[in-house]
Structures are given as C-alpha cells and as structure tokens.
Amino acid sequence: MEQVLIDQGLVNVEEKIQGIKVELKYSTTDNFFKQDVYGDLTKAYLQPEVVELLKKAQKMLQTEFPDYTLLVYDGVRPSSVQQILWDNLDKPDKLKPLYVADPKKGSLHNFGVAVDLTIFDTKADSTLDMGTGYDYFGYPAYPDREKQMLAEGQITKGQVANREILRKVMTANGFSGIGSEWWHFNAFSRKEAGEKFQIIK
Secondary structure: OHHHHHHOOOEEHHHHOOOOEEOOHHHOOOOOOOOOOOOOOOOOEEOHHHHHHHHHHHHHHHHHOOOEEEEEEEOOOOHHHHHHHHHHOOOOOOOHHHOOOOOOOOOHHHHOOEEEEEEEEOOOOEEOOOOOOOOOOOHHHOHHHHHHHHHOOOOOHHHHHHHHHHHHHHHOOOOEEOOOOOOEEEOOOHHHHHHHOOOOO
C-alpha cells in the first residue's frame, strides 16, 4: 500500500517534518472498528501541499511549547480502506454517513488533504488530555458542544484548553476543524480538493 501512495504523489509526513510523531490508529485495533485495516502501512502520507502546512503548524507548536509535538493518528485513507470501514460498520445504511464517509462520495481523507491528530508531551511521555480518546463518537468529543459539555461536567476546562492549543496551531496555518471531532482538520474544502486532487485508490 505504501508504494501505491508514493506512486500517486503522496509524501511521508515523518520524512518532511522534524520531530513529528505518527501512530496510525487504523494500523492497530485501537480504533472505532477494533480492527487493523491498514496492514503493513504504519507511516502517515498526505498531499505535498498539506505536509507543508502541517510543517508550519508543528513549528508554531514547538516555538510556543518546546516539549510538545504533533502526533498524527491518520492521514490519507485510500478509497479501498474507506470501503472496508463502510462495509464493517454495524449501523443501518442511512446512519452510516454520521460515522464514516460513503466510499462512493469519498471523504477529504481519501484525497489526502485531511489529518487526524493530537499533541504529544515529550517530557511527560504521553498525549495531552483532550477529554476523549480518538474515534470517540459522542458529544464530549464535539468542539461544537464544548460549552454544553463543560456545563454538564463531561469535560474540563483543562481539556478544552489543550484542544485550543491544537486548534490554534492548525487553524493559524491553513487548516479548518469540524464540529464533531476535536482531532480532525481539513486543509481544503471538498470543492477545492475535487478540483486540485484525485481520490487516492
């Protein structure tokens, strides 16, 4: 799979960004589907332009917090893997798009312009506490619901402050977040991605 990604013009994030960490959650069973769908692929790949933006985000983070580094959970997700996720999601078809993009339409991950990530504290040797784990589907993970979740005691001010560090370095360098996943950031809109790139097979 790795050679297929390289052949389609994608770039290995760790080769271009000093100090960044990668732990592909879909190469483990520590994900929503509880299965390894990437097999031998353990490196994160993205479009070259996206890697350059991510490099700036990493530099900004480490300038402000020298002990912190970005930790990538997912980069490009080939459409073949998207199909596996779709097929294995134990939900009615009409509810599946709430959790996984329909492979027929594709997601920004399939174009190699979306990244899932968190912040790793090298001094503490652990990730920052963001209030939920990766792939947590529920309001405590929703940036859009943070005020409500704070009021209900589902998340803490410290956890939101950690998320805000991530959001700040990402949005200041060309990424935009989404309302339902604190870890997900897009470098381009769906329209821009479709005009500039092909879906990665």
